[in-house]
Structure formats: C-alpha cells, structure tokens
Amino acid sequence: MLIKIKQGWEIPESRATPESVFHNRRDLLKAMGMGSLLAVGSGAAPALAAAATADPDPSAGLYPVKRNETYTLDRPITDEKLSTTYNNFYEYSDDKDLADAAQQLKIRPWTLAIDGMVEKPMTIGIDDLLKQMPLEERLYRHRCVEAWSMAVPWSGFPLKAFVAMAKPLSGAKYLQMTTFQDPKMAPGQKSFFYPWPYIEGLTMEEATNDLAFLVTGMYGHPVPRQDGAPLRLVTPWKYGFKSIKSIVKFSFTDKRPVSFWQKLQSSEYGFWANVNPEVPHPRWSQATERVLGTGERKPTLMWNGYGEHVAHLYDGIKGERLFT
Numbered sequence: 001m002l003i004k005i006k007q008g009w010e011i012p013e014s015r016a017t018p019e020s021v022f023h024n025r026r027d028l029l030k031a032m033g034m035g036s037l038l039a040v041g042s043g044a045a046p047a048l049a050a051a052a053t054a055d056p057d058p059s060a061g062l063y064p065v066k067r068n069e070t071y072t073l074d075r076p077i078t079d080e081k082l083s084t085t086y087n088n089f090y091e092y093s094d095d096k097d098l099a100d101a102a103q104q105l106k107i108r109p110w111t112l113a114i115d116g117m118v119e120k121p122m123t124i125g126i127d128d129l130l131k132q133m134p135l136e137e138r139l140y141r142h143r144c145v146e147a148w149s150m151a152v153p154w155s156g157f158p159l160k161a162f163v164a165m166a167k168p169l170s171g172a173k174y175l176q177m178t179t180f181q182d183p184k185m186a187p188g189q190k191s192f193f194y195p196w197p198y199i200e201g202l203t204m205e206e207a208t209n210d211l212a213f214l215v216t217g218m219y220g221h222p223v224p225r226q227d228g229a230p231l232r233l234v235t236p237w238k239y240g241f242k243s244i245k246s247i248v249k250f251s252f253t254d255k256r257p258v259s260f261w262q263k264l265q266s267s268e269y270g271f272w273a274n275v276n277p278e279v280p281h282p283r284w285s286q287a288t289e290r291v292l293g294t295g296e297r298k299p300t301l302m303w304n305g306y307g308e309h310v311a312h313l314y315d316g317i318k319g320e321r322l323f324t
C-alpha cells in the first residue's frame with residue numbers, strides 16, 4: 001500500500017488539475033441553484049455490466065509489434081494495471097476511476113474523417129487504416145499537467161505517416177483533431193458546461209515531427225477504451241491533455257485550433273502546452289512530478305526530456321505562451 005505524506009507546499013492533487021476547473025464551475029453552478037444538472041457530469045453510470053459485455057477489439061491479432069529502440073526510458077515502465085485504471089477521460093468521468101464506465105465506448109465500426117485543406121477529403125475505417133500504417137512500439141514518458149507521470153510502451157504509427165496519406169495542401173498550417181461526440185455512450189458529454197467535443201491541435205511542423213505518434217495499442221495489446229481506443233495521440237514533450245483520445249476527425253486548416261481546455265479556461269491552458277519545469281501553472285509548481293506507482297517525486301525535465309527532438313521547433317517563436 002502506497003502511503004504518501006504530503007509536504008506543506010503541495011496542493012492536493014484533486015486541485016492541481018483541469019479537474020479543478022470542473023470543480024470551480026461546479027461550485028459556481030451549485031451557487032446558481034443548478035446543482036441537479038450536474039448529476040450527469042459525474043459520468044459514473046454503473047458500467048460494470050458494460051465492462052463484462054464490451055465487444056472484443058478485432059485488431060488484437062496485430063500485437064505485439066516490433067519495438068523502435070530509438071526511444072529509451074530513464075525509469076521503469078509503469079505497471080499496466082495502473083496506467084489502465086488511473087485515467088483522465090472527461091467524456092466518462094471527472095474522477096480517475098473511470099475504466100469501467102469507459103467500456104460503454106463502442107469501438108466498431110469506427111470511421112475517421114479527413115477534411116479541410118487536403119487534396120481530397122476522405123473517410124477511412126480504423127481497420128483499413130491499420131493495414132496501411134507502419135505499426136511499431138515506442139517507450140515514452142507521459143507528464144500530465146496535474147504533475148503525475150508514467151512511462152508506457154505505446155503501439156501505433158508516426159503521425160507523419162498519417163499526414164502523408166492525408167495529402168494536406170501547402171497552405172495548411174495546423175492539424176485539428178476531434179474526439180467522438182455521443183452522449184448516449186459517453187455520459188460526461190451530457191454536461192452542458194464542457195465545450196464538447198474534445199478538440200486538440202498541433203502545428204504542421206509538430207504533427208510531422210518524428211515524436212508525434214498515433215496510438216492504437218499499449219503493452220502489446222490494442223489500446224483499451226479508457227486510454228482512448230481505438231486511436232489517440234501522444235506527444236510526449238507536451239502536457240498530457242494534448243494526447244487527445246478516441247479521435248474521429250482530422251482537419252487540416254490555416255487557423256489555429258482552440259482546444260477543449262483552452263475554451264474552458266484560457267488563462268490556464270493554451271495552445272502550445274510544452275513541458276517546462278520552470279514555468280509554473282498559475283496555481284501550482286511544475287518543477288517536479290509524482291511517478292505513478294512508486295509515488296516518488298522526480299524533477300521534471302525541460303520538454304519532458306525530449307528537447308533534442310523538438311526544441312528547434314520553437315526557435316524564433318516570440319511573444320507566445322509556449323509552456324501553458
């Protein structure tokens with residue numbers, strides 16, 4: 001059993017989080033006498049039955065895939081039990097304990113739309129996409145803006161391979177990604193105070209950087225629903241909220257996307273969200289992180305340790321909040 005004695009300077013984890021935005025808004029709504037509308041926001045529909053009956057993932061036979069040894073870790077891989085039971089997926093709950101509820105997510109059929117500034121807009125089913133993409137495994141660190149971290153063997157393919165398939169026009173400057181929207185299978189989406197659907201974005205330079213990875217599996221299996229099945233992003237040099245889950249749409253655009261958290265609280269969450277231990281969140285320090293599983297406090301690394309791959313992307317960008 002892990003017992004962690006909090007230092008005086010540490011704020012409780014429940015407050016060091018996009019979650020706290022939720023609670024602030026919840027308090028506000030309660031004060032306005034609108035508390036009853038919040039019930040759906042907890043997303044805690046008893047889903048144990050759903051967990052038992054969720055359809056198996058038809059892509060299971062593709063895994064495990066060969067590891068790309070370029071990316072190494074400075075710490076042990078996080079126990080799979082932890083990274084698949086301690087999650088952020090607000091479509092299901094504002095609590096971390098949402099794995100059962102997320103089994104309501106129906107992962108087939110699953111179609112991806114590719115639109116906006118591309119040679120030819122198209123749709124493609126996830127299984128057809130999996131046949132075309134170069135699957136590999138990568139070990140990446142993950143640093144949540146809430147100051148916890150984990151290390152995961154993700155399977156998937158480089159986002160740049162997907163971008164090449166999509167054939168964006170030369171004028172496209174950004175890639176906007178969108179999560180499904182279906183309140184019937186994601187009770188959290190009944191909450192009107194969240195700006196659904198979840199949206200995230202990258203510049204084209206970021207999207208075609210070697211590190212940007214589209215995840216379809218983890219620990220040698222298909223990625224589970226609670227971790228963003230059947231397709232999610234990971235950008236390990238950025239805070240974890242950039243890693244949008246259960247993507248259904250990729251839009252190429254010349255307008256900078258406004259992400260979910262940015263819409264909710266732009267004073268705290270911005271477009272870039274790069275990891276920098278020296279730039280505190282407005283309400284807490286980002287200097288250290290709590291390692292999931294051991295509870296150890298480790299110093300957070302600049303660019304989460306991935307500077308050699310990505311620091312150059314930001315040369316010459318002035319007057320922008322690169323680290324929030």
Ligand code: MTE
Nearest residue numbers: 087088089090144179198240241243244245
């Ligand atoms: N994507 C969607 N669609 N909805 C979410 O609530 N949470 C984000 C990100 N992607 C989120 C999401 C946050 S805050 C984090 S830290 C990571 O997913 C968590 O990924 P994990 O649950 O696999 O650890």
